[in-house]
Amino acid sequence: MVDMRVRIGSIELKNPVMPGSGTMGEGLAHVMDLNRIGAIVTKTITPDKREGCPPPRMVEYRDGSLMAIGIPCKGPDYYIDEILPHYREYGTPVVCSVSAPSVEAFGNLAAKLSVPGVSVIEANISCPNLEEDGRAFGMDAEASARVIRRLKEMTDRPVWAKLTPNITDIAAVAQAVEAAGADAITCANAMLGMAVDVESFQPALGNITGGMTGPCMRPVILRMAWQVARAVKIPIIGSGGMASANDALEYLMVGCSAVQIGTVNFIHPTAMLDVIEGIEAFCRRKGIARVSELTGAMRSRKEYREQQAA
Amino acid sequence: MVDMRVRIGSIELKNPVMPGSGTMGEGLAHVMDLNRIGAIVTKTITPDKREGCPPPRMVEYRDGSLMAIGIPCKGPDYYIDEILPHYREYGTPVVCSVSAPSVEAFGNLAAKLSVPGVSVIEANISCPNLEEDGRAFGMDAEASARVIRRLKEMTDRPVWAKLTPNITDIAAVAQAVEAAGADAITCANAMLGMAVDVESFQPALGNITGGMTGPCMRPVILRMAWQVARAVKIPIIGSGGMASANDALEYLMVGCSAVQIGTVNFIHPTAMLDVIEGIEAFCRRKGIARVSELTGAMRSRKEYREQQAA
């Protein structure tokens, strides 16, 4: 038996696999048992009501997709009254993702959403569609830290900071949010991309730019997770391009304690279960007793050679 | 007849299609006629001799690859004596890519390489393998500008600044190099990524991190080209993930004057010819007389609708 539990600060998850915010919904409960995943992460909530981006909202590629959804949202009250009840019945912690246009509003929203049934607040400081050209809090270490500090003042729930990958030095932002009190870091949100419909000379997306996600982004986001892992001591939740257990193992080995599966849920809604089973099978095969031992288990090539020779 | 010529500052190219630095070599001349492409761009030259990164040097994905080559280089003399002669015989301008560890060395190298047969100096301020964690000049607008200013002092050749995409605000770097006198901007180099061989718990690349290139990166780099195009007035050469004429048209329409084809040359060495022919065919079909009219031809969706309705 492999011990699949992982600890993210003060909370314990039954296994390290959860969905990325905005990539699950009630529909998932029609396909699988939400008791089996490590956490339920809900779509980002904003203080105001929003319709989201104008269609077309997606472009498909060979190994990923560009989505410009925005954050359609019916506000925090609707979340508490209509969305949360769907998930409260499961024995799985709910991570509530929040986003707001100001530090103040971030804090108020988190306070409002710290209701029974919400175990963690994930701060989406990285959503690329909200600000002009995709600029967001997460693109500035100091602004990111301010959001996290405010959230820590306004809620007693653990706060996860979800970083943007559209940045030069992700390790610097990671250190800033760690210093501001973040309990964990989610690395990372979608990379900003765009597409042109050349036949019509128009942007292919209603919003012009969108978030590029899916397997093809894994190498880039994995590198960022590794950079973050070397820069901070708090737990890291990897998020980017995972489609299989192998992909998730890469994230764990570079230093993540848990992983979020996103785009692939859209294609194989039970993909998270395959990832959980695959990680467990890997541990069994390698004689690893606790999945948490995989965190940061990557060795340098040289070390490895020496060890093999020994 | 479509006029395929494009002007990049003071030089004119017979068509807008050229290889990315490091993605062509003498081998290409065994497969196709180098007179047919817009420019010959040679692999980055450094002042010193280098062997490059330890193998393994590549990981393959479904729609792109991660390469950690480094810059194997036999120095500028070898370039002038052994490499350049292969290309001088063609009626195609040679763009010589250079990189160096200091502003001073950048300038000296460019001066040394401003020999007959070299038409343009491309400053690779973006190569992700040279510095720790892939940090490079190109990650800092001021450092980038210093390199370009020095190059402009040291050579009378047009200077193209090849930017790194591993950055928060690529438009800011573009503006800095424009102000420093760059004649054009190449947007952009490879995104930094990594991979883990989970079976052996080792990094899959000898260098740990490498450059992610190929079709899957196109949406992200295209977005950057669009951001750069809105920020500067000098010509832009797009570089990232193009495999077909359609892909190149996307770059032209967001504001590029020319394009560089990279990774796909490795799979289809005559891909550039297909791209040239495809662009020409598109222009013919749309009744466009000069390929240069495509630069920045993207209209906003709204504009387009209004125009259709009219």
Place this chain on the structure above:
Amino acid sequence: MDSRTQLTSSPFPVAETVCPVLKNDWVNDLYKHLIVEAPHGAAHSEPGQFFHLLCPTIGDKAPFYRRPMSIYRIDKAQGRLEFLYKIVGTGTATLAQLEAGETLNILGPLGRRFDFAKRARHIVQVARGVGLATLAPVAEAAGKLGIRTTAVLSARTPRHLMSVEYLRSMNAEVITVTDSEGTSDVAAVERIVRRLIEKEGGDFLVTCGSNRLLQLVQRLGREYGIAGEVALEQHMGCGNGMCFACVREFHAPEGGITYRRVCWEGPVFDIQEAVSW
């Protein structure tokens, strides 16, 4: 993937199952008729719902997401599902290459069904193109509830009319109109639908597949005060309400325009709330 290729059933209403292909033949120069063995799907499906099909990757043709297809026929007795699809692009092109004996990974049933059971005595269907597939199961289900169906089927040419025999075998009346015979213009269809409402007791309108016909049916619905539903299409990611890629504009009941997900709030919508395009 290995575990996935063995999926055959699930305790959940919506399931990803790998189904043997029984038939995948041309019905005319544009459409193919696909039959898969899908006991789980057949047991749970209702008219108007759809499946999200994982079209295979072959060479350059690599459909990343699934492709939505209405259920053309639900054969609960034999545990089969049928689809009628037009080859238009990447995914349908690779779908068309599947041969009997191979398998197809399907996800469903998904979406909201047509809701006529308590509201209709005589359903008038107005369908064109792909709409012929989407509306077909309505007649069978209506028949079982003693609800009469008249289907007005529109197509380019008589050859492109589909499901006429099937609908008749379900005791639906079928009226066909085609462009090539000059019988399919909106005015002609309007005359037919008015007659069905005024003379034949038509009291519920369903439509799919044509914007012009949607506008017609909306207008007649308003004029006669008759309820109705329309099945709409939009490009989809998940097909399961999770990604919000598939939204379209709708008239909000409280006024103004709102976005709704075709896969989740639809694909069947109140006919007056739909915004024609």
Place this chain on the structure above:
Amino acid sequence: MDSRTQLTSSPFPVAETVCPVLKNDWVNDLYKHLIVEAPHGAAHSEPGQFFHLLCPTIGDKAPFYRRPMSIYRIDKAQGRLEFLYKIVGTGTATLAQLEAGETLNILGPLGRRFDFAKRARHIVQVARGVGLATLAPVAEAAGKLGIRTTAVLSARTPRHLMSVEYLRSMNAEVITVTDSEGTSDVAAVERIVRRLIEKEGGDFLVTCGSNRLLQLVQRLGREYGIAGEVALEQHMGCGNGMCFACVREFHAPEGGITYRRVCWEGPVFDIQEAVSW
């Protein structure tokens, strides 16, 4: 891609051509034998060179880059190329699915050929595994120059020995050793090669496919002062000298270690410069 699928020839020595597959059959449980119609390739190829094959994408198996394969046989008369390949992963798995009548996109010929013409009177080949494919055309080419060839072929079992008949038909002498018969250990092969050098005038050593055999041949080459070549492998991007992905370590003539491209400076290298692994 359309233009590409019509490629058949080129005025350039190296070309991307789309070739009809004539045969792609199993030779044992591990290897397949592929024959393609490739007049351009056959006309330009030399022993030791390789082609870079665009293995098809099928479902989850999507080889991004081409796969290098030595030319097993160059049939200039009929304009054909033959390959002998082991199924080991993604690309070779999809290659194995090709059927006669389908086409394969190949790029080549690439790389440096074996260089024995002016240096050898009796070539001693020592090959194992994939090396059997790589060394096979040496015998035919040597024969045409009146150079004698003896091939020492090593394999797991007699069933895994390949090209024995072909080599004999080219007048090469063939000595086979196998693990299952207990005849293939390094000491045994050493005795054979020493005898060929000492008694039969062996004066040029070529090897491919085994690190242990490379070390042996390097040692004997040094001891007897005999020249030789080895064909090496490395993962490749372009196969054409452009990407520098395929480097391996070599002893630089001026001392120390240097990287060289297997596709460009090789795949055939001086036996003493190769670094065994």
